[in-house]
Amino acid sequence: MARYLKSKILSRLEEKKAFLDKNQPLPKPVLLKLREQMIVEGTYNSNAIEGNTLTLKETRLILEEGLTIAGKSMREHFEATNHRDAILFLEKIIKKHGIKEEDILAIHGLIMKNIEKETAGIYRRGQVRILGVPFLPPNYLKVPRLMDDLLEWISRNSEKLHLIELAALAHYRFVVIHPFYDGNGRTARLLMNLILMRGGYPFVIVLANDRKRYYNALAKADKGDFYPFINLMAQFVEKSLDLFLSAMGKEESFVSLSQLAAKTSYSLDYLSLLSRRGELDATKRGKVWFSTLGAIQKYKNTRKRKRK
Numbered sequence: 001m002a003r004y005l006k007s008k009i010l011s012r013l014e015e016k017k018a019f020l021d022k023n024q025p026l027p028k029p030v031l032l033k034l035r036e037q038m039i040v041e042g043t044y045n046s047n048a049i050e051g052n053t054l055t056l057k058e059t060r061l062i063l064e065e066g067l068t069i070a071g072k073s074m075r076e077h078f079e080a081t082n083h084r085d086a087i088l089f090l091e092k093i094i095k096k097h098g099i100k101e102e103d104i105l106a107i108h109g110l111i112m113k114n115i116e117k118e119t120a121g122i123y124r125r126g127q128v129r130i131l132g133v134p135f136l137p138p139n140y141l142k143v144p145r146l147m148d149d150l151l152e153w154i155s156r157n158s159e160k161l162h163l164i165e166l167a168a169l170a171h172y173r174f175v176v177i178h179p180f181y182d183g184n185g186r187t188a189r190l191l192m193n194l195i196l197m198r199g200g201y202p203f204v205i206v207l208a209n210d211r212k213r214y215y216n217a218l219a220k221a222d223k224g225d226f227y228p229f230i231n232l233m234a235q236f237v238e239k240s241l242d243l244f245l246s247a248m249g250k251e252e253s254f255v256s257l258s259q260l261a262a263k264t265s266y267s268l269d270y271l272s273l274l275s276r277r278g279e280l281d282a283t284k285r286g287k288v289w290f291s292t293l294g295a296i297q298k299y300k301n302t303r304k305r306k307r308k
Contacts, residue, residue, distance in 0.1 A: 001160070002161075002165060003161065003162075003165060004162075004165050004226055004230040004231070005162055005164060005165060005230065005231060005234055006231055006234075006278055008278060008279055008302070009231065009234050009235070009238065009278040012281055013237060013238055013241065016238070016241040016242070016245060017200070017201065020200075020202075020244055020248075021200060023248060024200075026247070030247050030248070033247070034243065034244060034247055036064070037243075038087075038202065038203040038205065038240070039063065039084055039087050039203075040056070040059055040060045040063055040064070041056065041205055042083070042087060042203055042205045043059055043063065043080055043084050043087070044059040044060075044080075044208070045205050045206060045207055045208045046083060046185070046186050046189055046190075046205075046206065047059070047076075047079045047080060047083060047186070048208035048211075049185060049206065049211050050079075050185055050186060052076050052079050053072065053076060054069065054076050054077075054079075059080050062077055062080045062081065063080060063081065063084050075115055078113065078114045078115050079111075079115070082110055082111050082112070082113050082114070082115070083186060085113070086111050086186075086190055087190070087193075087203070089106060089110055090107075090190060090193060090194050090197060093194070094194070094197050094198055098151075099151055099154055099155075099191070099195070100151065101147060101148070103194070104147065104151075104179075104191065105121045105122070106121065107190050107191070107194075108120065108121050108187045109121025111183040111186050112180075112183045115182075116181065116182060116183075119180065119181050122180075123140070123147070123179050123180065124140050124143065124178075124179065124180055124181045125140055126140055126181075127139065127140060128140075128178060128181060130178065133219075135222055137176070143177060143179045146179075147177060147179055150170070150173050150177065153170075153173070154170050154195070157169075163195065163196065163199040163201070164196070164201075164230070164233065164237055166195060167192040167193075167195035167196045168226075168229060168230040168234070169226065169230065170191055170192060170195060171189065171191060171192035171233070172188075172218065172221050174188040174191055176222075189206055192204065192233070201237060201240070201241070202240040202243070202244050203240060204233070204237050204239075204240050205236060205239070205240065206233075206236055207236070207284065209284070209286060209287050210232075210284070213232060216228070217229035231278055234278070235278055235284075238281075239283045239284065242254075242283045243283075254283060254290035254291060255290060255291075256288055256289070256290055257271040257272055257275065257282070257288075257289045257290070260292075260293065260296060264293070264296055266296065271289070271291070271296075272289055274299065275289045275291065279299065280295055280296070280299050281295035281298065282295065
């Protein structure tokens with residue numbers, strides 16, 4: 001079923017997803033803590049990618065304490081609360097069958113609530129340009145039909161593509177259409193999450209620290225090379241799975257690659273390269289990669305089998 005996912009990351013994802021499925025439901029206190037974490041971190045990262053200057057701590061204070069942050073605009077505050085509300089909306093519609101235009105418009109309406117009142121939840125009615133990108137989005141008159149085509153494509157390919165591939169490609173296709181004046185990136189990432197969450201995956205966060213990799217992968221997809229973007233999204237899926245598995249006590253404790261380099265024959269640079277390529281089971285926290293001795297042993301065993 002998988003056409004684009006690298007075999008190594010695919011096997012890890014399937015193993016971790018199967019373990020998570022087998023051990024559902026998680027204890028309620030664990031699930032609530034994870035949910036709060038995903039809402040805050042998901043909101044912070046998605047907004048930061050788009051230029052919001054709130055820190056993770058400030059985002060948490062706004063969402064959990066209802067505080068107003070001095071020196072930050074009301075728009076940035078609304079972007080935080082709006083994104084949280086959009087995630088809560090996803091939770092409400094997870095069990096619905098299919099994705100409809102009304103779902104997309106509702107998500108965007110929440111994202112832009114109190115920010116762009118006249119255009120929230122409404123397709124753009126004019127041409128737009130994306131700063132720093134040579135690509136010109138389609139004429140606004142074509143947007144309704146292109147969105148219908150996208151939703152039909154998602155439905156038609158739901159059994160033909162691996163769910164992660166389907167979600168990532170839907171994300172990319174949405175960005176290409178650029179159906180709204182603003183809020184397209186955040187809506188695209190939430191659309192991807194809606195598809196994944198309906199398949200039993202935890203909420204996936206595209207990290208702001210990986211903004212450059214994210215945009216570079218989108219640029220390669222514009223040229224017809226979808227592998228980098230899909231496999232980057234798969235790495236973010238794996239990070240979320242690792243977070244849930246760690247909370248269940250399934251995962252070996254992760255330590256920084258610099259610590260692992262001191263305990264193994266591999267250099268920090270080499271371990272970092274393997275992590276970026278998805279060849280080593282690793283997760284990124286901020287700007288630092290983390291992995292386990294078990295993951296390195298698994299990589300060694302894979303290399304030995306290839307040599308035989």
